[in-house]
Amino acid sequence: MLIVVCIKQVPDTTQVQIDPVTNTLVREGIPFIVNPYDTHALEESLRLKDRFRCKVAAISMGPPNAEATLKKALALGVDKAILLSDRVFGGADTLATSNVLSAAISKLNTEMDEVGLVLCGKQTIDGDTAQVGPGIASRLGYQQLTLVDRIENLDLSQKRIRVSRKLEGRHEIVEAPLPAMLTVVRELNRPRYPKVPMRLAAADAQVEVWNNQVLKLDEQSIGLKGSPTWVSKIFSPERVVGEILGDGYADPEGTAALLIEKLMAKDMLPI
Amino acid sequence: MTSRPTIFAVLLFISLAIFAWGCWRRFSLLTIGQREDRFDNPGQRVLEMLKYAFAQKRVLAKPFGINHFVIFWTFLILLVANSEFILNGLFPSIKLIKLPFELYVPLVFMIDMASILALGAVVIAYVRRIVAPPFPEARTAEAFVILTLIGMLMVAYFFLNASELATIMYRSNSDPASFLATAGKMMPVSALIAGLLPQAQLGSIHGAAWWLHALALLTFICYLPNSKHMHILTAIPNCFFRRLEKPNTVPREEFKAGNTFGVDRVDHFTWKDLLDSFSCTECGRCQNACPASLTKKPLNPRGIIHDIKVNLLKNGPGLKNGQQPVKALIGEEGEEHCCDEAIWACTTCGACMEACPVFIEQMPKIIQMRRHFVETEARFPEELLNLFENMEGRSNPWGIAPSERTKWSATLDVKPFDSDTTEYLFYVGCAGSFDARNKHVTVAMTQLLDKAGVSWGILGKEEKCCGDSVRRLGNEYLFDKMARENVALFKERGVKKVIVQCPHCFTTFKNDYRQFGLELEVIHHSELLRNLVQDGRLVLDKTTAEFGSVVFHDSCYLGRHNDVYDAPREVIAAATGAAPAEMERNRNNAFCCGAGGGRMWMEEHGGERINLARVKEALEQKPETICVSCPYCMTMFEDGLKDVKSEGVRVRDLAEVMAEAVLR
């Protein structure tokens, strides 16, 4: 069985600004990180690999520099890393993105091994739509298990999986046949730290690059042309500096008392 | 009947063979260690050896050291007596008395005196080990056996000498009183005993004493290379091969595929590390100085060194023949004192190395074992995952956006460093840049620099973490990357002189970055402020009384690791008009605040908290202000004071104390 984990390179959003003129993210000079939720998907795929001795492939769609993200995955122990990169993939919305990712997963299914699980993050910290995972599941006809915080059971002989989904104020235990697509939340696991020998091996390893000559997708279904979403405006909501109470350094107790008084006056403290 | 010389010759031969075999067995194990050059500056090494091995400078630093000093030196003198004994045992005609009289008299006098001193010292050591041992486990059978053997040697020597004297006395028919009076000038103790011996039994007393002496001596020879007293053979070379520079850092690693990273096997240590393990005298001074041991953590620096030896003896012979180790060194399956919790408990304060009379380097070995955990196994306390990722992604321990590094200067007029126009780079450091409390120190520093007319600038958002914590935590891979980036940045920006307000940045730039090819003039703010006062650039019209009585806490990385003890005290004295009060453990004996070695970022499990122990010690001086010179100490003391609910005691950095005096 093959597990495919989808990871996206995202700008470190705490450091992102939006260009007021073009309404696009200013990506220059901002460090990239692996989308935090995807690190948990990656970790879970590696734990399953350790347990079931299956293979793991990591895929990412993005510009050539997203190779760094895949090298991190290699350093952590994935068997294969593929970068889906082509100018014609650029400007994709969630639909076009899931088309490309689905095509890559299908190709891995026929060429490498039968895909049993696709793991995605719950959402990204830049696009935040949480649509790509479900998009992949519908395109490939896989079972869709979102917001997974625990894999309760994976039975390879019966080809079934049982997971716990983390919902508002409750958990839901769901069982489904394989192949399945899971989107995962942070509570699922604690990601591991790369070992130095693996980092060194990953630095020398090759990340395979697949462009559209490899995937052969209809150009109307990918990139800007395949993206019906049209972004009309992106803006940072203006943050107004509120009232400054006291001097927390000189008089911490007094300042805290001021705050409590204020909150009580506004009826914001339950008594 | 076989003659005595023949029997003795056979026994001596067997003993020497056992001795040689024991030495070979142990010393040959050193060859499995990694290479390390400790042969540079041989002249200086000889001097150091004379100072520390022969003059026993460090041994004498503790009250009981004098006892050891006596044993050591009497031992050297008695080498002469014992050589005579052996030669005489083989060839009865060889005797000291055949030496010229002028030489013979002082020699036997010295031997007689040395023997009684040694006997006294052995008795004291015996009693001490029973009544108040340096540490409880020191009451080993081995220690008592050795002390008994040495004691037996002395007693046998006296009876041997006394019976010989008495025999001469009776044979020569001289007047006992005058004979003993004359002899007493040469060998006071032996002569005293001679007077008490019964004439009839002189022959058998002599025979018994001779054999007792012979057997004690031969047993000692056999025992020596196979016991902790092997330090008699290794301590002197260990002082010769000591690190001539302060052991405040660890060597670099080469990141090449196929290399091993850190140490989890005894043969990954260098030969000098292994020699260290044979040189431990088990005096326990390290553990009695160690903040982790003293607050009941599982770490014991003596235990670590002991376990390396134990493991070497178990695995060494096999490893030498290319076999795999039979017993793990570290971790759960490993030796007792090298468990994970012990290795993570070290604050890298260096107190152990400062205390060790024979210059054993405990801390670098602990860091090497951490390197194995982090780099080869990626196994470490879970709090560290965030730290490592924050350091790697954002170059600060909290993971705050690097763009916020200059927030502290938003309302100040701070210029960027420019090598053409500014003399000093003021490297603010992570705590000074991001930590709410320590930002006040940064501001005080900038005001003082301006007041004194120092030409300075900052790197601003380009400043990165120096990497101290990650290196001490054993994440050398990450440190290597951070250090190379910083070195490149400093070179590109033409940085030559750096002011730091954190002893961790200080030691990292000064000592660690040298390994990366960067020679900087690094000055800690305590030294800079001291110089500015001395040069009259910071004028103190009147001193500040604001701080009341001030007690100063030495930061390990400023004091012990870099020998800066006076500058901060002089700054406080200048600013307040009085020398600071001293805690019981101060200067090179100071007790760590608990935050070094990356412990700042870790949970502290078990025992008493280190910072609490230190805060309590500070409070014994009834201070109104505890003065520190390190942002980590600042945090540890502030937290500790909150815990002991000590109202009215403040913690201030010395820059704040100085600013108060200069700027008001």
Ligand SMILES: Cc1cc2nc3c(=O)[nH]c(=O)nc-3n(C[C@@H](O)[C@H](O)[C@H](O)COP(=O)(O)OP(=O)(O)OC[C@H]3O[C@@H](n4cnc5c(N)ncnc54)[C@H](O)[C@@H]3O)c2cc1C
């Ligand atoms: C409002 C809006 C503005 C946009 N602005 C821009 C823009 O300025 N510039 C631009 O280039 N794009 C832009 N995009 C499109 C694009 O970058 C989306 O981010 C992309 O379609 C993925 O959607 P998402 O980030 O919301 O992923 P989500 O659906 O939130 O991601 C869920 C999971 O799917 C997987 N996944 C998602 N994307 C990838 C990928 N590329 N490779 C591998 N796995 C992946 C990950 O596992 C991820 O955790 C915008 C999209 C929207 C909705």
Ligand code: SF4
């Ligand atoms: S460096 Fe300090 S904490 Fe570490 S073992 Fe030595 S004395 Fe103990």
Ligand code: SF4
């Ligand atoms: S390591 Fe040094 S200080 Fe510690 S017990 Fe051994 S000899 Fe003494």
